[in-house]
Amino acid sequence: MIYPILRPRRLACAIAATVALTLTAIAPSLAAARIQHLTSPGGIEAWFVQDATVPLIAMEYSFEGGASQDPKDKAGVANLVADLLDEGSADLDSRTFHERLDRRAIELSFSASRDTLRGSLRMLRDNKDEAFDLLRMALTSPHFDNADVERIRSQVLSGLRRDSTNPTTLASRKFLEVAFGDHPYGRSTNGTVESVPGITVSDLKDYVAHVLARDTLKVAVVGDVDATTLGTLLDRTFGSLPAKASLVPVPDIDAAKPPERAFVPLDVPQTVITFGGPGVRRSDPNFMAAYVVNHILGGGGLSSRLYREVREKRGLAYSVFESLLWMEHSALFIGNTGTRADRAGDTMEAIQAEVRRIAEEGPTQTELDEAKSYLKGSQMLALDTSSKLAQALLQYQQDKLPIDYIEKRNAIIDAVTLDDAKAAAKRLWSQGLLTVVVGRAPQAAAQPTAAPAPKSN
Structure with a gap:
């Protein structure tokens, strides 16, 4: 499988996450811990391990769709959405949103793979209410302000131009083109220098409306929180999302036959x-x-x-x-x-x-x-x-x-x-x-x- 690369947050957030992860690393392996199948009062399902070794909560979540839902001529929509979901939402502009994250040492990030839009949320136990609330705002009311869109678009294009001279990246992209041809898997998840400039705010909003929904949501939580409290947090965070996604069907495909x-x-x-x-x-x-x-x-x-x-x-x-x-x-x-x-x-x-x-x-x-x-x-x-x-x-x-x-x-x-x-x-x-x-x-x-x-x- 291809693991997603999450865009790094600010230094304070990274330091806090590193300290928290170091604390958990010295604990006995969590693999043997009992995994619960939790269903919230509102019907949100999650796999959950309660662990109070350190006062930390880690949540991973995903929605089906990913970059395979990009329009054929606009590769990179999902990637741009992932980069922009935490760039201001509800009544918070981008700067204020990140200041809230930094102040509480909350790590929030999103990434797009070929099949999923995936996210990560990590926080200290005492900051869980604010952390889940910021995630709710990011998912349900992202701003997609023009200034933020153009700033992130510029960063993406800069990376794509660097990749155009990176032999490893070029080889991987060409390999997927050879293997999958015109199938969505043959396109670059990050888009291209030709496709990304044509992505509009309307494209981003359409993607969110079609992909972010409860029926394809998957959640995993490990940390210092009880099942009742977690159920309430999940309902508060994901409960107002649309009930069903509206995904474009993606056909199964066998890779090209060698040699x-x-x-x-x-x-x-x-x-x-x-x-x-x-x-x-x-x-x-x-x-x-x-x-x-x-x-x-x-x-x-x-x-x-x-x-x-x-x-x-x-x-x-x-x-x-x-x-x-x-x-x-x-x-x-x-x-x-x-x-x-x-x-x-x-x-x-x-x-x-x-x-x-x-x-x-x-x-x-x-x-x-x-x-x-x-x-x-x-x-x-x-x-x-x-x-x-x-x-x-x-x-x-x-x-x-x-x-x-x-x-x-x-x-x-x-x-x-x-x-x-x-x-x-x-x-x-x-x-x-x-x-x-x-x-x-x-x-x-x-x-x-x-x-x-x-x-x-």
């Missing part, structure tokens, strides 16, 4: 290579087998096959990684590395050779056992703060997993057999790769390499 290769010329010292192909959806019963074997190939950091073959054995790149990316309507595996322009061809050959090898042979039993052990142990470490746990609980809801998934996850990992892992490897990688090369070396964009021929028996 395929694209080259983007850019005069930079280092050539960037992004590679991937069709993945496995989160709802697929074989997802965990794919997740485990993917860790073996490219998701295991210094222990992955790609790292050993590309970095350690050949010294072709400083780092190389590969991961699964799942969305509401499709799935990918995607990887990235950077190398000297004159070694781009060798790097691609090494990656392709290792992908072919694992597709044909699968992992070893030792690799499978080690991957399982790592994935089970790292989960507990990844959920050791209230904020991390809230983020995970929201993601589990978006992935339509059961509320007791944390308790079941290790057993699901343990159930993956060597035959399951080999079948997943063949499914993921036997067709070859979609590859995008960005840099100086046009020879790196040679004809695609065909998928490996089946072995004779």
Whole structure:
């Protein structure tokens, strides 16, 4: 999956959040805490963990839609909405709104992914009333004043211009275009230098009216608050939103079939290579087998096959990684590395050779056992703060997993057999790769390499 990048708040807010998160980090893991399915008096549902280790409350929430609801010729609407929701609302202008946040050390942020408009709210327990009230105002009565819109638009365009010379960004964007074509997933979530100037205040207001609604709302809360109080806060915050969203249907899509290769010329010292192909959806019963074997190939950091073959054995790149990316309507595996322009061809050959090898042979039993052990142990470490746990609980809801998934996850990992892992490897990688090369070396964009021929028996 793609995790959203939240726009940073002011320094005082960041410092307060850091202190709070540090306090929770020294507490025992929250992953084993009891997760409640809370329904407020007004019908707002949330996954909730009450934890009084420190006087902090963390809430993550999302609405379905995201950037997939952008008009085709106006990519970037959702991203601009996310950047503007906290730029003044109700009777508060932008400056006053942020002063209220800073005064109480409240962290409020929004971001847009392809499938969701997502937000985060963190506060000290004693400031919860004001924090939830500011969120309510941001969601129900954003200003979208012209001066604020143009200021944020300028910031977005500045970032897009910087990205136009960033080889990693260019490679990722081109890869999604190759994989998804005219589908909404093939468009840039942040928009383009051509589309963002044409976005109007009316577009922003229309997006809010169509997307922010209670029927697609998902909420996760972890912290020092009781269920009764939280139910009241949820009703006060989200209760006045429209009952139903009005979303444009987004079709399911399979990523383009490999092999395929694209080259983007850019005069930079280092050539960037992004590679991937069709993945496995989160709802697929074989997802965990794919997740485990993917860790073996490219998701295991210094222990992955790609790292050993590309970095350690050949010294072709400083780092190389590969991961699964799942969305509401499709799935990918995607990887990235950077190398000297004159070694781009060798790097691609090494990656392709290792992908072919694992597709044909699968992992070893030792690799499978080690991957399982790592994935089970790292989960507990990844959920050791209230904020991390809230983020995970929201993601589990978006992935339509059961509320007791944390308790079941290790057993699901343990159930993956060597035959399951080999079948997943063949499914993921036997067709070859979609590859995008960005840099100086046009020879790196040679004809695609065909998928490996089946072995004779």
